[in-house]
Amino acid sequence: MNMTMVQAINRTLAQEMERDDRIIILGEDVGRDGGVFRATDGLFEAFGPERVIDTPLAESAIIGASIGMTALGLRPVPEIQFMGFIYPAFNQIISHVARLRNRTRGRFTVPLTIRTPYGAGVKALEHHSESTEALFCQVPGLTVVVPSSPYDAKGLLAASIRSEDPVIFLEPTKLYRAEKQDVPEDPYELPLRRAAVVREGKDLTVVAWGAMIPVARKAAEAAAADGVEIEIIDLRTLCPMDRDTIVASVKRTGRAMVVHEAPKTCGLGAEIAATIGERALLSLNGPVLRVTGHDITVPLPKSEDHYYPGPERVLRAVRQLMEY
Amino acid sequence: MIERFDPLKGERLQILDEKGSARAGLDPGLSDPELRAMYERMVLTRTVDAKALKLQRQGRFGTYASNLGHEACQVGLASAMTKGDWLFPYFRDLGLYLTLGYPLADHYHFWMGNEAGLRTPDSLNIYPVAIPVGSQIPQSVGAGLAARYRKLPIAVVATFGDGATSEGDFHEGLNMAGVFRTPNVFFCVNNQFAISVPRAKQTAAATIAQKAAAYGFPGVQVDGNDILAVHAAAREALDNARNGKGPTLIEAYTYRMGDHTTSDDSGRYRTKEEVREWERRDPLLRLRLHLEKKGLWDAKLEKELQDRSTELVEKAVAEAEARPPATVEDLFAYTYAEMPPDLAAQLEDHKAFLGEAAR
Numbered sequence: 001m002n003m004t005m006v007q008a009i010n011r012t013l014a015q016e017m018e019r020d021d022r023i024i025i026l027g028e029d030v031g032r033d034g035g036v037f038r039a040t041d042g043l044f045e046a047f048g049p050e051r052v053i054d055t056p057l058a059e060s061a062i063i064g065a066s067i068g069m070t071a072l073g074l075r076p077v078p079e080i081q082f083m084g085f086i087y088p089a090f091n092q093i094i095s096h097v098a099r100l101r102n103r104t105r106g107r108f109t110v111p112l113t114i115r116t117p118y119g120a121g122v123k124a125l126e127h128h129s130e131s132t133e134a135l136f137c138q139v140p141g142l143t144v145v146v147p148s149s150p151y152d153a154k155g156l157l158a159a160s161i162r163s164e165d166p167v168i169f170l171e172p173t174k175l176y177r178a179e180k181q182d183v184p185e186d187p188y189e190l191p192l193r194r195a196a197v198v199r200e201g202k203d204l205t206v207v208a209w210g211a212m213i214p215v216a217r218k219a220a221e222a223a224a225a226d227g228v229e230i231e232i233i234d235l236r237t238l239c240p241m242d243r244d245t246i247v248a249s250v251k252r253t254g255r256a257m258v259v260h261e262a263p264k265t266c267g268l269g270a271e272i273a274a275t276i277g278e279r280a281l282l283s284l285n286g287p288v289l290r291v292t293g294h295d296i297t298v299p300l301p302k303s304e305d306h307y308y309p310g311p312e313r314v315l316r317a318v319r320q321l322m323e324y
Numbered sequence: 325m326i327e328r329f330d331p332l333k334g335e336r337l338q339i340l341d342e343k344g345s346a347r348a349g350l351d352p353g354l355s356d357p358e359l360r361a362m363y364e365r366m367v368l369t370r371t372v373d374a375k376a377l378k379l380q381r382q383g384r385f386g387t388y389a390s391n392l393g394h395e396a397c398q399v400g401l402a403s404a405m406t407k408g409d410w411l412f413p414y415f416r417d418l419g420l421y422l423t424l425g426y427p428l429a430d431h432y433h434f435w436m437g438n439e440a441g442l443r444t445p446d447s448l449n450i451y452p453v454a455i456p457v458g459s460q461i462p463q464s465v466g467a468g469l470a471a472r473y474r475k476l477p478i479a480v481v482a483t484f485g486d487g488a489t490s491e492g493d494f495h496e497g498l499n500m501a502g503v504f505r506t507p508n509v510f511f512c513v514n515n516q517f518a519i520s521v522p523r524a525k526q527t528a529a530a531t532i533a534q535k536a537a538a539y540g541f542p543g544v545q546v547d548g549n550d551i552l553a554v555h556a557a558a559r560e561a562l563d564n565a566r567n568g569k570g571p572t573l574i575e576a577y578t579y580r581m582g583d584h585t586t587s588d589d590s591g592r593y594r595t596k597e598e599v600r601e602w603e604r605r606d607p608l609l610r611l612r613l614h615l616e617k618k619g620l621w622d623a624k625l626e627k628e629l630q631d632r633s634t635e636l637v638e639k640a641v642a643e644a645e646a647r648p649p650a651t652v653e654d655l656f657a658y659t660y661a662e663m664p665p666d667l668a669a670q671l672e673d674h675k676a677f678l679g680e681a682a683r
Contacts (some may be wrong), residue, residue: 061496068466102658105443164661238662
């Protein structure tokens with residue numbers, strides 16, 4: 001069936017809830033309103049107020065309560081309305097969600113999936129465009145997943161919900177309705193911790209995820225016209241990271257670049273570049289470049305394009321690397 | 325009973341006075357064996373605590389949060405809980421743990437810094453200690469929601485100190501509990517200090533209990549050195565939770581007789597006179613006087629109990645000290661359900677390093 005990413009997410013949530021009555025959705029406006037992006041549309045009507053809970057406006061309590069639910073065997077899928085508002089829940093996520101398995105020697109696990117829209121590019125209000133995935137990737141115990149298409153969203157969300165580990169599931173707002181894709185009706189899982197080579201090429205490896213995948217694709221098409229064949233790796237799971245796929249690709253292409261929306265400093269690009277340096281140094285024909293958001297606060301909508309990496313910035317870096 | 329003591333009118337529930345006499349009409353009517361068992365738990369708690377402080381001074385224990393003076397709060401609450409109930413504790417809950425049946429050696433493991441002490445026994449509905457202050461409160465509300473969803477007739481207890489009531493999680497948790505009328509009991513051990521900061525600097529409200537009014541459910545202040553008052557209020561609040569009558573906030577008004585932890589020196593912020601004044605209200609003494617009045621206790625029984633407690637404690641300490649620290653594999657094993665290759669590589673590398681260092 002042809003559907004957008006947000007529809008794929010909605011369908012997955014419905015199917016997972018039908019499959020497993022331990023799954024509870026809670027968050028702000030997820031009930032009657034169906035979520036501000038309609039990701040939970042129709043679920044309140046289908047599953048009732050005990051399973052689709054409109055909570056008070058309190059992010060720490062949303063995640064804290066989700067943790068408490070897991071103590072009694074439930075598998076909540078809380079929604080934080082925007083990633084920019086997840087910080088009040090940081091203590092719950094970092095101090096508890098991520099480490100309860102370890103700090104109870106496996107007695108208590110926290111199999112919850114925290115969904116939140118993230119990323120720039122939709123001309124949103126302040127605090128609605130952040131891309132702070134790296135903050136979570138440094139926390140042992142967390143799994144961070146980002147889909148880049150409706151098909152991936154369905155398979156990755158199902159796998160996240162079924163995972164025994166806590167997952168931060170970041171949904172790129174720019175891609176929610178950007179394209180429609182044929183998505184199978186039957187539930188399926190895409191493996192977590194696995195990157196996907198979404199375009200093959202022999203000259204240069206681009207590692208990206210989420211809303212940067214379409215950007216990388218556009219750049220790759222333009223580069224192909226100039227005779228440069230770009231390989232694109234969609235990381236899909238940011239942590240734990242599938243380093244093998246990255247390293248194998250870079251060993252073939254000899255050139256690597258990371259494209260992400262988050263600020264450059266201490267972004268995941270640094271981690272990826274370090275990995276390539278550790279494991280593929282002698283295959284490199286040039287430095288690992290990073291095309292990223294700048295180390296500034298995401299600008300207001302009129303100037304947002306200065307922040308957000310587009311195909312032109314990627315192409316510029318491609319030329320720099322090819323000429324190195 | 326809870327409704328009869330309105331914190332907004334400055335009323336505090338006390339059943340046992342400082343001489344150990346119970347107020348008629350309020351006595352919860354515990355049997356003689358129950359009363360004796362409570363006292364025994366309190367004495368054991370104090371013995372375990374005193375030993376911990378001694379071990380810390382000898383370098384056999386890590387930083388430790390002393391428990392002195394909190395025995396009535398803890399044993400009074402725990403003895404009102406039933407098997408299915410859940411506890412989301414804070415870090416000064418020794419008597420609760422012991423009353424609920426927590427193995428003594430496990431308690432020592434934790435404070436000795438052995439990972440083995442992290443896992444609460446599978447048979448006990450005790451969530452791990454929340455060290456980030458107040459963070460257990462919203463968790464307990466989620467457990468309450470889950471209990472209702474699963475139609476379990478249980479109550480969920482969260483314990484915390486007076487300092488925690490200034491945290492956002494206190495507000496977020498109690499607010500949510502009020503909205504959903506969850507089966508929760510919020511038990512605040514108001515021991516007058518958050519490390520050095522006195523209760524008056526945590527809130528301008530006259531009591532902590534009265535904050536419940538703003539969340540739309542009952543709150544009661546009880547004398548936290550009076551185990552009968554604690555027990556009676558807890559029992560009623562737990563019953564209400566289990567019977568769909570919603571949450572309750574209990575403020576147990578007590579005093580932290582010891583330092584905050586072994587890293588603290590309370591002489592910097594309070595006077596000896598103040599501490600001595602509270603010694604008079606010692607919760608153990610009060611219950612002992614009550615037992616003696618009822619003819620249930622004497623010096624011989626006291627001596628036997630002290631000896632028995634000491635013996636239990638020495639055995640547990642020996643067991644805890646004999647247990648080796650966690651292996652390197654164990655430290656890595658519980659980060660994810662299945663160890664990612666990166667982490668496995670780090671583990672192997674660390675083991676290789678240890679092998680080289682040993683050569």
